[in-house]
Amino acid sequence: MNMSMILQNWKMLGRLYRKGCSANRHFCSRAVQTAKKYEAGQCIHGYRVEKVEPIPELYLTAVKLEHEGTAAQHIHIAREDRNNVFSVGLRTTPLDSTGVPHILEHTTLCGSEKFPCRDPFFKMLTRSLSTFMNAFTASDWTMYPFSTQNAQDFENLLSVYLDAVFYPQLRELDFMQEGWRLEHQVVNDHGSPIVFKGVVFNEMKGAFASPEQVYAQHLQNSLYPSHTYSHVSGGQPLSIPDLTWEKLRQFHAAHYHPSNARFYTYGNLPLERHLELIDSLVLSRFSRVNTDTSVPDQQRWSKPRTVTVNCAPDNMAPNPDRQTTVSVSYLLSGITDTFEDCTLSIIGSLLTSGPTSPFYQSLIEPGIGADFSPSTGYSGDLKEGAFSIGLQGIAEDDVPIVEDIIRETFDKVIEEGFPQERIDALLHNIELSLRHQTSNFGLGLAVSIAAVWNHDGSALDALKVTKNVEKFKQHVKEDPKFLQNKVKQYFKENTHKLNLIMVPKEKYKLEVEKKEDEKLQQMVSILTDDEKQKIYNKGLELAEKQNEPEDLSCLPTLRISDIEKRGEFIQVSHSTPLNVPVQLCEQPTNGVTYFKAVADASNLDTALLPYLPIFCNVLAQMGAGQMDFRELSQEIQLKTGGMSAASLVTNSHTDPLSYEQGILFSSYCLDRNTSDMFSIWSEIFNGVKLTAIDRLSTLVKMAANELAMSVAQSGHSYAMTHASSFLTPAAHMKERLGGISQVRHMKQIAEMQDVSPVLEKLALIAKQLLNKNSIRCSINASPEHAQKSVNHLETFLASLSGSSRGAGRILIQKSDFTATCEKTHVELPFPVNYVSKCLETVPYTHPDSAVLSVLATLLKWKYLHKEIREKGGAYGGGANMGGGLLTYYSYRDPHVMQTLEQFDKSADWARSGQFSDSDVNEAKLFVFQGVDGPISPGEKGVDLFLQALTDEAKQVHREQFFDVQKNDIIQAAHRYLTPGNRPSAITFIGPENPATVTDSSWVRVSETESSDMPSQQGVV
Incomplete structure (x- = not known):
């Protein structure tokens, strides 16, 4: 997953079976209390304790350690939280836009020394009770995190993650599948055209279909032009085909070493056991090396710069004549000064957050544009912070007006300062955020300290929010113009200033498609007959590999017997x-x-x-x-x-x-x-x-x-919602x-x-x-x-x-509601598709509901993942059960009709029982991840309040999951997935498609059509 997108939107405790840590409260408390007793200089399993710091406002004790043999860094957060977290982060600094760290993140998880099966990461999703499993690629770091409430599950996942990161197989076929490849459009048809394929290739094409993402990426590349930030870590689609398998392996060798690693553990499990396992499984096999992955400071400009870029028009935007975006951005101080970082974050919020902020009043209220420009506000995600302010949805002629308003607003703030009640309100929100509990608190902490830690700053200082806030208050008290002087320093007098303008271009999409086609033709035209034959053979080899049955016995797994039969009953x-x-x-x-x-x-x-x-x-x-x-x-x-x-x-x-x-x-x-x-x-x-x-x-x-x-x-969510509306x-x-x-x-x-x-x-x-x-x-x-x-x-x-x-x-x-079978194509000029098919099933309390939930999980992980993602190249796809519907979907998908065919074939597969009893048990484990997922204190009892869903009803449903057998699933597949047995509807969102043009059974909805509301059955 490309973290450069996640970070812009990351603004991100169920039950543990009673045989584990949650049942033994004394054991858990002891693990947390022990952490407070460690001392600097103490040695534990090859590690030396460097610092122990209680952080009372977050109810935790932080322990910082270094591995003596490799210099690997480790931070442990001891806290009374059953949702234990592990992550390993590595500084990954690409010097091109081929997406090498992103593709490596995908390929790393495709098989390792100890777990040589294909995609052990995805296989573990159904062999675990994890509350989170994923991997992130940011602009300059890659992180592999998971969380679970189960002690044995923690060790199982730890062994898989460590082996994947440090001993991956990095097979060429996995690189081709996950990254990119040249392959015949029809794999076994030598006469079909050679095209680009690959999961990341299609993922990034979908990502850059968003004008907002195009703008944010150009902003970073233009404001930090001298080193790694001038490149696209996720991969620029036209540059991805320049990456070779050998360069991928070289990047791993240079960056994926413990000396370049930062380990993080969180929760109420014992630190000693974590260290013992990490040392024995990985670190004891490595020696310290000098890694040169650091990011140099950006050389400061002597005068401001202006950059103009283009994007595709947004056909869903309200006004086609007002789609220009402009912003003024500034490079600020290094983020490792955590007080300065905190101060700039507060100033950024004071400038832009809410209707009382100066820029809201000067830019939003006059109605010049539709909203703030992408990336507005302070960002501390890279080595040096940045602040950006501007507008999107403006007329191109209004660009100078916006730039003038921004300059005048800074002048006004420097002259007048900020009202005290604004400062008080912001500080109140910081206090409240420290007390507000979320179900993924430990994971949030890992992400929040990643950037500072990645650049050798003090991650522990970054956690001391109260200390920095008190220091901020003291500065404001001692110097009434403290904030005004900061605004003057960083914005009025700062010559490292970028004016970025993005103007929609009518032929932008066609030009991108033309460039991709030219790139393809250029690569194909120089192929010899032997190379073309090799491409054909490799395509067949990959398809054969994808179809091979796998021996998953090497992977650890939990058992259904590990799950408590009785769920949590919440007292209200x-x-x-x-x-x-x-x-x-x-x-x-x-x-x-x-x-x-x-x-x-x-x-x-x-x-x-x-x-x-x-x-x-x-x-x-x-x-x-x-x-x-x-x-x-x-x-x-x-x-x-x-x-x-x-x-x-x-x-x-x-x-x-x-x-x-x-x-x-x-x-x-x-x-x-x-x-x-x-x-x-x-x-x-x-x-x-x-x-x-x-x-x-x-x-x-x-x-x-x-x-x-x-x-x-x-788009997949919109497609699913639309298709379901007919049923x-x-x-x-x-x-x-x-x-x-x-x-x-x-x-x-x-x-x-x-x-x-x-x-x-x-x-x-x-x-x-x-x-x-x-x-x-x-x-x-x-x-x-x-x-x-x-x-x-x-x-x-x-x-x-x-x-x-x-x-x-x-x-x-609505007893008069009639479900109808409809097929709708919502035409939007995306380079990829979002596909959904929905079938009418049964409500929550029906005995078949639990069976269908297990069936949907089987369809997703045992059939659709392989056919739609691995073989089809879509970024994602699967099936869900809920709301009386079984819903298929795919996400950032290069195909439509092929995907719909696989939806139907998955039903054939289920009806014929081409899955094992162990597959059923794994599907149950995955279902219980959701059933027993973390719930924060503020959300306890919400099912009862919103849906009148009692704990007793949930317990009945829970017990039904335990009883699901293979034959139950086969029978349910016959009842609900046999064509004609149940009403179904299809919707896909994507570009013009010849199949929907020539087939009159499809309803085509153009983005330029009226906004009239749907009929009873949901037609747009």
């Missing part, structure tokens, strides 16, 4: 203050109160339904009571971690023709601010200001722009409120010159839903604060109009 209580149903779940929340509420929308006027997502989007951003939108935003930042609303559609778990429709309100705050949080909700419910036309227009343009960009990144009423409503239909609807509204009719509709929604007529609430809080939270909630409820009916979940019955 219920009350009805003012006749409103309230669920209370007492949890150790670190002094944070979590609130959720659902307002029933079953009786909302049909004409208002398409506007429900817009209503949710703007509800907390328009002002309320005596506060305008800026004052409301400021109050929310000062008192909460954010207040949100989202349209909600949840399936009935018993009836496929029933569903709940409503709005989900969510917020959380420090316990001391609970009263204030509910006061803000009271102001919103009783006095939301739905009158400001300009404000609504601004928010709509931002939302429409965000939705338009999301299609290129999440169940709940899925149909989800498409209307969150699918391609909603993207088009938002585009249509963003194009309106006068949005006052929209305001009128939003006011009607507020009148119907913002009351206590049909609302239910939930609170998760610590036992010592629970009753106070309920009391504050009662005060909020008392302030609302209406009279509660005391009803809980209200279901809409």
Whole structure:
């Protein structure tokens, strides 16, 4: 996975079987307590302890070690958390754009010395109870992390990961499959044309289909032009074919050595055992070497530079004449100075975050553009930090205007500084973030320290957020112009400044395709007959290898017997203050109160339904009571971690023709601010200001722009949502409120010159839903604060109009809904496709539901992965079961009809029982990864609250998984996957396709067509 994309969006505790560590609380506590007793200089299994530091604000103790034989670095985070994490990171600094670190990341996981089977990484996904498994490629580091709550599973995965990273086989056929290759379009047809294939090749073609990604990549390459950051670590599609197998092996030899490695462990398992295993499995076999992988500082410019680039027009964007992007970016200080990094991060947020920030007011509110430019704000992901500010969705002629506004805004900040309440609000959010618990906390820490540690900075200092914040407060107190002087230093006086302009070009896509074709023809034209024959033979060899049955006996695995038969039962209580149903779940929340509420929308006027997502989007951003939108935003930042609303559609778990429709309100705050949080909700419910036309227009343009960009990144999700909309009423409503239909609807509204009719509709929604007529609430809080939270909630409820009916979940019955078999091609000019096929099945409580979940897992990992990813070259593909549907999908796929054929063949494979009992057990293990996945304290009891899904019902479902046998799956495959037995629907999103043009059974939807809402069956 290319981390250069993940890092831009990474803004990222279930049950452990009782025989393991979670059952022995004394053992776990002892492991954490022992960590506090280590001393600098102490030697443990070949390691020397360098430092031991408690970090109380994060409830952890950090131990820093160095391996004496190899100089490998190791940080262990001891914390009372069962979700234990391991990662090994390596500094990987490419000096070209062939994608060598990215392709190496993929190929490394394809087989190793101890585990020579094909793709042991993917095979372990079904032999484990991992809560996370993946690998990341960033611009200058590669990381291999996993997490699990099971002690034996931890050791199993550790052995596989270590062998993969340090002893990979790096076979040529694996390089061809994962990276790139020349191969005949039809592998066994010598007469078919030779084309480019490869998983990473197609992945990166899909990645650069997004104008946002194109811009972000050019920004990095242009701001840091002198070394590794001037290249595309993930791989530029036209440069990927320049990478040879030998260069890949050389890159591994130069970068994948323990002396260049940084090991990380986290959780409540004993450090000694981790060190013992890492030393015996890897480090004891290596000697220290001098690795030269460091990144030099970027040479500073003496004067600013301007760069202009092109991209493809975004056909989903609201205004075709306003698609230019411009930003001004600055190279700042090195990130290893963690205080300066913290200070710049705070300044970046003060400048850009929220409606009260100066750049929001100067750039967003005037309506010059649709939203901030990609990568806006401070970034500390590379060796030296950067700050970027600009706009996207502007007219090309407005570029100088935007640049002038940016300069003037900096001047104003230097002159006036930041209001103290802005600083207080930001510091409050930092305090709250330290207390707010997530289910993947340990993994988040690993990613958060990766950049600093990668450049030899102090990872432990990077964890000391409170220390840096206190130092920041002291500087501000001692020097009233501290922040203004920093802004002047880094932005006014900084000559390392880049003006980047991106202008859409109508023929951009054709030019890219032409360049790819020219590259292909150039490579093919110089091939000798012998080389062409070798390509043909290699294609056959790879196909034969991909089809070979594998002996997986070398891989470790857990057993179904390792899983506890009884799931976790979460204690909740219920009350009805003012006749409103309230669920209370007492949890150790670190002094944070979590609130959720659902307002029933079953009786909302049909004409208002398409506007429900817009209503949710703007509800907390328009002002309320005596506060305008800026004052409301400021109050929310000062008192909460954010207040949100989202349209909600949840399936009935018993009836496929029933569903709940409503709005989900969510917020959380420090316990001391609970009263204030509910006061803000009271102001919103009783006095939301739905009158400001300009404000609504601004928010709509931002939302429409965000939705338009999301299609290129999440096309498979949109395809799945659209295909499912033909089969169940709940899925149909989800498409209307969150699918391609909603993207088009938002585009249509963003194009309106006068949005006052929209305001009128939003006011009607507020009148119907913002009351206590049909609302239910939930609170998760610590036992010592629970009753106070309920009391504050009662005060909020008392302030609302209406009279509660005391009803809980209200279901809409759609007995007249008729599932239809439809095939839809949503034409968008992407270089790859997103394909989905959905079949109607059964709801959650049906006995076949558990069987179908195991079947979907078998289809994904035992058939579709090989056919769609390994052989077909798509970045991903699989099958899911849920919501009364079995859904196939593929992601960044070079094929459509071939993929649909494989969906059908997978059904034949399942019906014929071409899988073993051990395959079934592995599929069950994978299912239990989700069933027993981590749940944070703030999310405990959410299934009961949102879906009325009791622990008893979940336990019945759990036991059904244990009982699933091979014959049950074969019978289910016959019942549900036999053609004609069940309604099915197909949708794919992608470029023009000859098959859908000539076949009249396909409905083709062009991106230029109207934004009309779908019919009952979901047609766009």
